[in-house]
Amino acid sequence: MQRSVSWQTPQETDALELIFGDGCMETSRADLNADDVEALATEIRNADPATDWSSKLEQRVAELTDYTACVAVSSGEAALAHAILGAGVLPGDEVIVPGYAPVSVADVVVSLRAVPVIVDIDESTLHLDVDAVEDSLTDRTRAVIAVHVGGLATSIDKLASLAERTGLGIIEDTVGANPGVLNRSRSKRADLLCLRLDANSHFPLNRGGIVCTMDSETAARIRLQRLPASPLVGGPLTLSGHGISQLAAAWEFFQLATVRERWRRRCQIAMTWSAGFGGSNIFQVPAEIPSEPHCWNQYTLRLNLQHSSLSRTELVEELRRQGIGAGIHYLPIHMHERYQRQFGYGADTFPVSRNEFLRELTLPINSTMSDQDVDLVWTTLTDILRQHT
Secondary structure, eight states, X not given: OOOOOTTOOHHHHHHHHHHHHHOGGGGGOBOOOHHHHHHHHHHHHHSOTTOOHHHHHHHHHHHHHOOSXXXXXXXXXXXXXXXXXXXXXXXXXXXXXXXXXXHHHHHHHHHTTOEEEEEOBOTTTOSBOHHHHHHHOOTTEEXXXXXXXXTBOOOOHHHHHHHHHHOOEEEEEEESSOTTTTTOOGGGOXXXXXXXXXXXXXXTTOOOEEEEESOHHXXXXXXHHTSSSOOOOSSSOOOOSOBOOHHHHHHHHHHGGGHHHHHHHHHHHHHHHHHHHTTSTTEEOOOOBTTBOXXXXXXXXXXXXXXXXXXXXXXXXXXXHTTOOOBOOOOOGGGXXXXXXXXXXXXXXXXXXXXXXXXXXXXXXXXXXXXXXXXXXXXXXXXXXXXXX
């Protein structure tokens, strides 16, 4: 399929081919651990056959996040869809989304017959530019989706202040029950929190998502809507059949037991890399916000390759040839063809999203990596660039 359009440069076209060729998301996912699967099977065999694993998962996530009601559903996209409806969004309403985010965020908005309004991002954090959010508000705007990039939790204070003045609903979208969103104070909480459980594992049964809310009525409505045939009628739009499987819920419940241990290991890896890469002007290491934990489900470098004979595409391909599964996140939403066609976006519509995408390189990071693995990634990348500078 021809994916390039007239305004793309050769550099952008190469990046698109790299992403669409074999999937950039794979690089941040941990391999399936056979011991974990065996432990899960043992726990299920020893448990009461009547155990409701989805309820146990929901209760545990509520304890960890301090949200009063959490509802497990079939996927991260389903969680986001239920959250958008929970924020009161109706067909024709506008939902603000960041330009630099998984395209599925905007796709979910479109699937609910609402209108995604893209805004550009902050160059430092890659999060939503809150000033741009305020400039984009209309009388049809109902909600804003704040996406955690690489695992860095969105600083909610400025968005919360804007929401208080405007009535805007805030939805946070993040990967898994990571410490970046656990035990936040009540003053730093979005109206709805979506946890994508299916975004960081190769396990094919690991399909699920969780919606966290402080509103018991919203939670009750989602519980009804996830039934195979929702009893809710008369509304503008309902969702049904989005219940999480008991096996997936059990898997996630037991994974929560080690979530902090795995997070601490990723922090160690990230600190090692940032100390090493931070000493070179070729690399811009991932941003951190002192008041917000970083869960490091991705390690996102930004490259300055002006003095290198390698393009980013060539660098990624060379890393992969040497066994380092590097990748690229995310193709900005306005660079996807269907959004170009529908909304008429051009190359410079969201310049920060585009420019930072063109510099981004994601390194494989997961808690199972040994110290030797961590060192190999660092030495391989720096050696390649040293040879081509």
